[in-house]
Amino acid sequence: MIAFVSGGARSGKSAVAEALARAWRSPAPGGLVYLATARVSDDEMATRVARHRRERGEGWLTREAPLDIAGALDRVPVGACVLLDCLTLWASQVMFEAGLEGEAGCRMLRQWVETARRREITLVVVSNDLNEDLPPRDELVWRYLVFLQRLHRDLAHQADRVIEVVAGCPVDWKGSIDGKDAVDGKHPDDGKGETS
Numbered sequence: 001m002i003a004f005v006s007g008g009a010r011s012g013k014s015a016v017a018e019a020l021a022r023a024w025r026s027p028a029p030g031g032l033v034y035l036a037t038a039r040v041s042d043d044e045m046a047t048r049v050a051r052h053r054r055e056r057g058e059g060w061l062t063r064e065a066p067l068d069i070a071g072a073l074d075r076v077p078v079g080a081c082v083l084l085d086c087l088t089l090w091a092s093q094v095m096f097e098a099g100l101e102g103e104a105g106c107r108m109l110r111q112w113v114e115t116a117r118r119r120e121i122t123l124v125v126v127s128n129d130l131n132e133d134l135p136p137r138d139e140l141v142w143r144y145l146v147f148l149q150r151l152h153r154d155l156a157h158q159a160d161r162v163i164e165v166v167a168g169c170p171v172d173w174k175g176s177i178d179g180k181d182a183v184d185g186k187h188p189d190d191g192k193g194e195t196s
Contacts (some may be wrong), residue, residue: 001122001123001160001161002113002116002117002122002123002125002129002150002155002158002160002161003017003020003122003124003125003160003161003162003163003175004125004152004159004161004162004163005017005020005124005125005126005127005164005170006127006128006130006152006157006158006162006165007116007129007161007164007165007166008041009118009128009130010060010163011129011165011168012167012168012169013165014052014085014086014126015168016163016165016170017083017085017124017125017126018056018083019047019126020129020163020176021081021082021083021122021124021159022079024111024122024124025059025081026077026079026080026081026122027148028077028079028080030061030076030080031079031080031081032059032061032081032083033059033060033061033062033063033076033077033080033081033082033083034056034061034062034063034079034082034083034085035065035072035073035076035083035084035085036062036063036064036065036085037048037064037065037066037069037084037085037086037089037174038064038065038066038083038085038086038089039093041046043181045131049149056156057174061076062109063075063076065191066084066090066093066097066184067090067093067094067111068088069084069099069108069115070111070112070115071172073112073115073116073119073121074115074119075118076119076121078119078120078121079119079120079121080122080172081121081122081123081124081126082121082122082123082124082137083124084115084123084124084125085126086125086126086127086128087125087126087127087151087152087155088127088128088130088148090107091144091147091148091151093107093143094159095143095144095147096144101143101144101147101181102150103146104152105147105151106151108153109151109154109155110154110158111121113155113158117161118162125155125159127148127151127152127155128162129146130145130148131145131149141173153181156174159174159175160173160174160175161175161179161184162173175177
């Protein structure tokens with residue numbers, strides 16, 4: 001199962017994705033994995049990472065993979081449920097650090113989707129909707145948005161389930177909801193503070 005969860009900044013998308021991952025978790029040890037693409041580069045980011053870990057609670061095995069998602073998926077237990085947060089940061093690192101975009105980036109994405117399917121990993125991927133404003137004037141920013149949207153389209157095509165989160169409300173665009181994998185309908189903030 002591959003699920004793609006997107007939404008604007010602070011829309012509640014991470015909370016929705018976490019709820020899906022918990023619902024789909026494997027009972028095996030290490031069966032619930034948080035795969036972080038962020039690099040902790042300053043105190044603000046370290047504080048944010050610590051807050052997210054507290055909010056997720058117990059039971060998560062955390063791994064970091066700023067670029068090599070397929071390699072990271074090869075190292076998690078077969079059949080695990082992996083929450084990848086987030087495609088937006090991964091895309092920026094692929095484009096600006098690795099110097100790849102377009103078809104090369106899409107090949108990398110397809111490779112990690114194939115790795116997840118081959119290893120029977122349930123993969124929940126989170127990303128930001130950044131293309132909701134006027135087109136940017138900066139050429140580099142425009143190229144990044146084009147690349148990210150291409151990744152979004154490619155992932156949505158490959159995913160079994162596609163969810164957009166608007167103001168904390170999950171909207172299913174692809175895939176069906178049944179009692180096993182439905183998000184519980186609670187507000188993702190659930191009184192814990194800001195959500196991303």
